[in-house]
Amino acid sequence: MDMLNQGVEMIRVRRLRKVFGGASAAVTAVDDLSFDVVPGAVTGFLGPNGAGKTTTLRMILGLVTPTSGTATISPGETGDKRYADLPNPSSVVGAVLDKSAFHPARTCRDHLGVYARMGGYPDSRVAEVLDLVDATSYAHRQARGLSTGMRQRLNLATALLGDPRVLILDEPSNGLDPEGIAWLRRFLRDLAGQGRTVLVSSHVLSEAEQMVDHVVIIRRGRLVTAGPIADVTKDGNLEQTYLALTGAAA
Ligand SMILES: Nc1ncnc2c1ncn2[C@@H]1O[C@H](COP(=O)(O)OP(=O)(O)OP(=O)(O)O)[C@@H](O)[C@H]1O
Numbered sequence: 001m002d003m004l005n006q007g008v009e010m011i012r013v014r015r016l017r018k019v020f021g022g023a024s025a026a027v028t029a030v031d032d033l034s035f036d037v038v039p040g041a042v043t044g045f046l047g048p049n050g051a052g053k054t055t056t057l058r059m060i061l062g063l064v065t066p067t068s069g070t071a072t073i074s075p076g077e078t079g080d081k082r083y084a085d086l087p088n089p090s091s092v093v094g095a096v097l098d099k100s101a102f103h104p105a106r107t108c109r110d111h112l113g114v115y116a117r118m119g120g121y122p123d124s125r126v127a128e129v130l131d132l133v134d135a136t137s138y139a140h141r142q143a144r145g146l147s148t149g150m151r152q153r154l155n156l157a158t159a160l161l162g163d164p165r166v167l168i169l170d171e172p173s174n175g176l177d178p179e180g181i182a183w184l185r186r187f188l189r190d191l192a193g194q195g196r197t198v199l200v201s202s203h204v205l206s207e208a209e210q211m212v213d214h215v216v217i218i219r220r221g222r223l224v225t226a227g228p229i230a231d232v233t234k235d236g237n238l239e240q241t242y243l244a245l246t247g248a249a250a
Contacts, residue, residue, distance in 0.1 A: 009073065009092070009165045009197045011037035011060060012080060016069035018055050018221075029055040031221035033069070037199045037214075039165070042188045044212030044229075045201040046238075052221040053201040054097070057170050060199075061095050073166060090119045094159030095168040096152075102143035108154050109139040115158050129157040133187070149180040156187070166197040173207055185211045209238040219246055 018030040030052040037043045045053055058064040060071040062083040072080035073093060086092050102111055112126040130136045133153040138146070146154065152172060159167060172188075173181050188211060192198050202208040208215070215232050217224040224245050225232055233241045 009039055011071070011073055011166065011168075011197060011199060013056065013060070013071045014069055016056065016059060016071055017067045018052070018059060018064060019067045029221055030059070030066075033218065033221065033223055035216045035223060035226050037197055037216070039197040040192055040195050041213040042192045042198045042200060042211060043214040043216060044208040045199055045216050045218070046205055046208055046242075047203065047218040047224070049203050051203070051218045053203070053218065054170055055221075056218075057095075057097070057168055057199075057201060060168060061093070061097075063097075088120075088162070090164065091162035092164055093166040093168060094162065094164035095170075096155040096159050096172060097170045102146075102151070102154070104144035105142055107140055107142055108135060108146070108150075108157075111143060111154065112157060112161065116161050119162050121161050125161055129160045132160055133157045134183070148175040149177065149183075152176060152180070152184070165195070167191060167199070169198075169200045171201055171203070173202060173204070173211070181207065181211075205239045205242055206237070209233075217242060217245075 013033055013035050016030055016033045020027045020029055033056060045057070047053055055064055059066050060073070060083060070082070072082055073086065074080045083089055083093060108130070109126060112129060113123060116123060116125050130139050133156050135150065135153045135157060138150055143151070143154070173184055176184060188198055188200060192213065200212065209229070212229060214227065215229050215238070216226040224242065229238065232238070
Protein backbone atom coordinates (compact mmCIF):
# COMPACT_ATOMS: atom_id res chain seq x y z
CA MET A 1 0.00 0.00 0.00
CA ASP A 2 2.33 2.78 1.11
CA MET A 3 6.08 2.70 1.04
CA LEU A 4 6.61 4.72 4.21
CA ASN A 5 6.68 1.64 6.39
CA GLN A 6 9.42 -0.09 4.48
CA GLY A 7 12.35 -0.79 6.73
CA VAL A 8 13.70 -3.28 9.18
CA GLU A 9 11.02 -4.03 11.71
CA MET A 10 12.21 -5.97 14.70
CA ILE A 11 10.38 -6.95 17.82
CA ARG A 12 12.69 -6.70 20.83
CA VAL A 13 11.81 -8.19 24.19
CA ARG A 14 14.23 -7.38 27.00
CA ARG A 15 14.16 -8.79 30.53
CA LEU A 16 10.38 -8.79 30.40
CA ARG A 17 8.57 -9.81 33.55
CA LYS A 18 4.93 -9.92 34.58
CA VAL A 19 3.64 -10.80 38.01
CA PHE A 20 -0.14 -10.94 38.39
CA GLY A 21 -1.89 -10.58 41.73
CA GLY A 22 -0.80 -9.40 45.16
CA ALA A 23 1.99 -10.73 47.33
CA SER A 24 -0.13 -13.49 48.87
CA ALA A 25 -1.36 -14.87 45.53
CA ALA A 26 1.28 -13.75 43.05
CA VAL A 27 1.60 -15.57 39.72
CA THR A 28 4.79 -14.96 37.75
CA ALA A 29 3.48 -15.33 34.20
CA VAL A 30 6.62 -14.03 32.43
CA ASP A 31 10.04 -14.11 34.04
CA ASP A 32 13.14 -12.29 32.77
CA LEU A 33 12.32 -13.04 29.14
CA SER A 34 14.49 -11.68 26.30
CA PHE A 35 14.33 -12.43 22.59
CA ASP A 36 14.32 -10.79 19.14
CA VAL A 37 11.93 -11.40 16.27
CA VAL A 38 13.50 -10.71 12.89
CA PRO A 39 11.91 -9.68 9.59
CA GLY A 40 11.58 -11.99 6.60
CA ALA A 41 10.80 -15.09 8.65
CA VAL A 42 7.92 -16.75 10.47
CA THR A 43 8.85 -17.00 14.14
CA GLY A 44 6.98 -19.52 16.28
CA PHE A 45 6.43 -18.43 19.87
CA LEU A 46 6.02 -21.82 21.47
CA GLY A 47 5.38 -23.35 24.84
CA PRO A 48 2.85 -25.41 26.77
CA ASN A 49 -0.47 -24.10 28.11
CA GLY A 50 0.12 -21.43 30.71
CA ALA A 51 3.74 -20.80 29.65
CA GLY A 52 3.14 -17.06 29.33
CA LYS A 53 2.75 -16.69 25.56
CA THR A 54 -0.46 -14.67 25.52
CA THR A 55 0.73 -12.46 28.38
CA THR A 56 3.95 -11.70 26.46
CA LEU A 57 2.07 -10.92 23.23
CA ARG A 58 -0.30 -8.67 25.15
CA MET A 59 2.68 -6.83 26.64
CA ILE A 60 4.18 -6.35 23.16
CA LEU A 61 0.83 -4.89 22.10
CA GLY A 62 0.53 -2.60 25.13
CA LEU A 63 -2.53 -4.41 26.50
CA VAL A 64 -0.77 -5.63 29.65
CA THR A 65 1.70 -3.43 31.56
CA PRO A 66 4.99 -5.20 32.29
CA THR A 67 6.07 -5.46 35.92
CA SER A 68 9.58 -4.75 34.58
CA GLY A 69 11.53 -4.96 31.33
CA THR A 70 10.55 -3.74 27.88
CA ALA A 71 8.90 -4.91 24.68
CA THR A 72 9.51 -2.67 21.70
CA ILE A 73 9.00 -2.55 17.98
CA SER A 74 11.32 -0.74 15.67
CA PRO A 75 9.32 0.62 12.75
CA GLY A 76 12.21 1.04 10.35
CA GLU A 77 14.38 4.05 10.61
CA THR A 78 12.77 5.68 13.65
CA GLY A 79 14.22 3.38 16.32
CA ASP A 80 12.64 1.28 19.05
CA LYS A 81 9.24 2.28 20.30
CA ARG A 82 6.70 0.77 22.62
CA TYR A 83 3.50 -0.12 20.78
CA ALA A 84 1.61 2.63 22.61
CA ASP A 85 4.11 5.23 21.35
CA LEU A 86 3.78 4.31 17.66
CA PRO A 87 2.12 7.17 15.77
CA ASN A 88 -0.27 4.95 13.78
CA PRO A 89 0.09 1.51 15.34
CA SER A 90 -2.25 -0.43 13.03
CA SER A 91 -0.12 0.56 10.04
CA VAL A 92 2.96 -0.91 11.73
CA VAL A 93 1.61 -3.91 13.63
CA GLY A 94 -1.35 -6.13 12.79
CA ALA A 95 -2.50 -8.41 15.58
CA VAL A 96 -4.93 -11.26 15.99
CA LEU A 97 -5.47 -12.25 19.58
CA ASP A 98 -7.41 -15.28 20.69
CA LYS A 99 -10.78 -13.74 21.32
CA SER A 100 -11.70 -11.35 18.57
CA ALA A 101 -15.18 -9.91 18.75
CA PHE A 102 -17.48 -9.81 15.76
CA HIS A 103 -20.87 -8.22 15.73
CA PRO A 104 -22.89 -11.36 14.92
CA ALA A 105 -25.23 -9.68 12.43
CA ARG A 106 -22.55 -7.76 10.59
CA THR A 107 -21.30 -9.10 7.26
CA CYS A 108 -17.60 -9.68 6.72
CA ARG A 109 -17.47 -6.74 4.35
CA ASP A 110 -19.20 -4.42 6.83
CA HIS A 111 -17.00 -5.62 9.69
CA LEU A 112 -13.91 -4.73 7.67
CA GLY A 113 -15.48 -1.43 6.62
CA VAL A 114 -15.90 -0.41 10.27
CA TYR A 115 -12.28 -1.24 11.06
CA ALA A 116 -11.02 0.46 7.89
CA ARG A 117 -12.78 3.67 8.93
CA MET A 118 -11.42 3.41 12.48
CA GLY A 119 -7.88 3.05 11.15
CA GLY A 120 -8.35 5.82 8.59
CA TYR A 121 -7.87 3.49 5.60
CA PRO A 122 -9.74 3.87 2.31
CA ASP A 123 -12.82 1.73 1.73
CA SER A 124 -11.09 0.19 -1.30
CA ARG A 125 -8.76 -1.55 1.14
CA VAL A 126 -11.66 -3.80 2.25
CA ALA A 127 -11.85 -5.59 -1.11
CA GLU A 128 -8.07 -5.88 -1.19
CA VAL A 129 -7.76 -7.63 2.17
CA LEU A 130 -10.76 -9.88 1.42
CA ASP A 131 -8.92 -10.98 -1.68
CA LEU A 132 -5.64 -11.46 0.21
CA VAL A 133 -7.22 -13.98 2.57
CA ASP A 134 -9.40 -15.67 -0.09
CA ALA A 135 -12.58 -14.50 1.62
CA THR A 136 -14.26 -12.59 -1.22
CA SER A 137 -16.69 -15.45 -1.85
CA TYR A 138 -18.22 -15.16 1.62
CA ALA A 139 -17.78 -11.41 2.16
CA HIS A 140 -21.58 -10.95 2.14
CA ARG A 141 -22.18 -13.45 4.94
CA GLN A 142 -22.91 -12.50 8.52
CA ALA A 143 -20.23 -13.19 11.12
CA ARG A 144 -22.58 -15.44 13.13
CA GLY A 145 -22.67 -18.03 10.36
CA LEU A 146 -18.95 -18.30 9.74
CA SER A 147 -16.89 -21.43 10.33
CA THR A 148 -13.79 -21.28 12.53
CA GLY A 149 -11.54 -21.12 9.47
CA MET A 150 -13.60 -18.34 7.91
CA ARG A 151 -13.47 -16.34 11.16
CA GLN A 152 -9.74 -16.80 11.34
CA ARG A 153 -9.37 -15.40 7.81
CA LEU A 154 -11.60 -12.47 8.67
CA ASN A 155 -9.38 -11.80 11.69
CA LEU A 156 -6.32 -11.90 9.47
CA ALA A 157 -7.97 -9.59 6.95
CA THR A 158 -8.74 -7.11 9.74
CA ALA A 159 -5.13 -7.20 10.93
CA LEU A 160 -3.90 -6.56 7.38
CA LEU A 161 -6.02 -3.46 6.71
CA GLY A 162 -3.12 -1.10 7.50
CA ASP A 163 -0.65 -3.17 5.44
CA PRO A 164 1.48 -3.65 8.56
CA ARG A 165 5.08 -4.88 8.30
CA VAL A 166 4.72 -6.73 11.62
CA LEU A 167 2.11 -9.44 12.27
CA ILE A 168 1.43 -10.89 15.71
CA LEU A 169 -0.94 -13.84 15.80
CA ASP A 170 -1.97 -15.70 18.96
CA GLU A 171 -2.69 -19.38 18.26
CA PRO A 172 -3.89 -18.82 14.67
CA SER A 173 -4.12 -22.54 13.94
CA ASN A 174 -6.46 -23.25 16.87
CA GLY A 175 -9.51 -25.13 15.64
CA LEU A 176 -8.42 -25.25 12.00
CA ASP A 177 -8.72 -28.43 9.93
CA PRO A 178 -5.71 -29.75 7.96
CA GLU A 179 -6.72 -27.77 4.89
CA GLY A 180 -7.00 -24.60 6.96
CA ILE A 181 -3.61 -25.22 8.51
CA ALA A 182 -2.04 -25.78 5.08
CA TRP A 183 -3.61 -22.54 3.88
CA LEU A 184 -2.32 -20.67 6.95
CA ARG A 185 1.18 -22.07 6.46
CA ARG A 186 1.30 -20.80 2.87
CA PHE A 187 -0.17 -17.48 3.88
CA LEU A 188 2.36 -16.86 6.67
CA ARG A 189 5.21 -17.90 4.38
CA ASP A 190 4.03 -15.38 1.78
CA LEU A 191 3.93 -12.61 4.39
CA ALA A 192 7.45 -13.47 5.56
CA GLY A 193 8.57 -13.74 1.92
CA GLN A 194 7.52 -10.12 1.49
CA GLY A 195 10.00 -9.23 4.22
CA ARG A 196 7.45 -8.88 7.00
CA THR A 197 8.06 -9.78 10.61
CA VAL A 198 5.66 -12.57 11.61
CA LEU A 199 5.30 -13.79 15.20
CA VAL A 200 2.86 -16.63 15.76
CA SER A 201 2.18 -18.45 19.01
CA SER A 202 1.26 -22.10 19.41
CA HIS A 203 1.18 -24.74 22.12
CA VAL A 204 1.25 -27.53 19.52
CA LEU A 205 4.91 -28.01 18.71
CA SER A 206 4.42 -30.68 16.04
CA GLU A 207 2.06 -28.41 14.12
CA ALA A 208 4.22 -25.33 14.49
CA GLU A 209 7.25 -27.19 13.20
CA GLN A 210 5.74 -27.23 9.71
CA MET A 211 4.93 -23.55 9.82
CA VAL A 212 7.89 -21.63 11.20
CA ASP A 213 11.48 -20.71 10.31
CA HIS A 214 12.57 -19.50 13.73
CA VAL A 215 11.43 -20.49 17.20
CA VAL A 216 11.28 -18.89 20.61
CA ILE A 217 10.36 -21.58 23.11
CA ILE A 218 9.29 -20.66 26.63
CA ARG A 219 8.21 -22.61 29.67
CA ARG A 220 6.94 -21.23 32.98
CA GLY A 221 7.54 -17.72 31.69
CA ARG A 222 11.22 -18.29 30.94
CA LEU A 223 13.17 -18.81 27.75
CA VAL A 224 14.04 -22.43 26.94
CA THR A 225 15.71 -21.82 23.59
CA ALA A 226 15.54 -19.55 20.55
CA GLY A 227 16.93 -19.52 17.04
CA PRO A 228 16.47 -20.82 13.50
CA ILE A 229 14.54 -24.08 13.65
CA ALA A 230 17.31 -26.02 11.89
CA ASP A 231 19.79 -25.00 14.61
CA VAL A 232 17.43 -25.60 17.50
CA THR A 233 16.35 -29.07 16.34
CA LYS A 234 19.75 -30.47 15.41
CA ASP A 235 19.10 -33.92 16.82
CA GLY A 236 15.50 -34.65 16.03
CA ASN A 237 12.16 -32.96 15.81
CA LEU A 238 10.98 -29.95 17.74
CA GLU A 239 8.90 -31.90 20.23
CA GLN A 240 11.79 -34.21 21.11
CA THR A 241 14.12 -31.24 21.39
CA TYR A 242 11.71 -29.51 23.75
CA LEU A 243 11.36 -32.60 25.92
CA ALA A 244 15.11 -33.10 25.99
CA LEU A 245 15.76 -29.45 26.91
CA THR A 246 13.21 -29.29 29.68
CA GLY A 247 13.26 -32.82 30.99
CA ALA A 248 9.50 -32.61 30.68
CA ALA A 249 9.29 -36.21 29.44
CA ALA A 250 10.18 -37.56 32.86
N1 LIG B 1 -5.08 -11.53 34.23
C1 LIG B 1 -4.45 -12.52 34.88
N2 LIG B 1 -4.49 -12.61 36.22
C2 LIG B 1 -3.86 -13.60 36.89
N3 LIG B 1 -3.14 -14.56 36.28
C3 LIG B 1 -3.05 -14.53 34.95
C4 LIG B 1 -3.70 -13.52 34.17
N4 LIG B 1 -3.44 -13.75 32.85
C5 LIG B 1 -2.67 -14.85 32.81
N5 LIG B 1 -2.43 -15.33 34.06
C6 LIG B 1 -1.60 -16.49 34.43
O1 LIG B 1 -0.33 -16.33 33.82
C7 LIG B 1 0.17 -17.57 33.37
C8 LIG B 1 0.49 -17.49 31.88
O2 LIG B 1 -0.73 -17.39 31.14
P1 LIG B 1 -0.77 -17.14 29.56
O3 LIG B 1 -2.21 -17.04 29.18
O4 LIG B 1 0.11 -16.01 29.23
O5 LIG B 1 -0.14 -18.49 29.01
P2 LIG B 1 -0.16 -19.10 27.54
O6 LIG B 1 1.22 -19.59 27.29
O7 LIG B 1 -0.72 -18.12 26.58
O8 LIG B 1 -1.12 -20.34 27.70
P3 LIG B 1 -2.17 -21.02 26.64
O9 LIG B 1 -1.35 -21.82 25.67
O10 LIG B 1 -2.96 -21.89 27.57
O11 LIG B 1 -2.95 -19.92 26.02
C9 LIG B 1 -0.87 -18.62 33.72
O12 LIG B 1 -0.51 -19.19 34.96
C10 LIG B 1 -2.13 -17.79 33.86
O13 LIG B 1 -3.03 -18.41 34.75
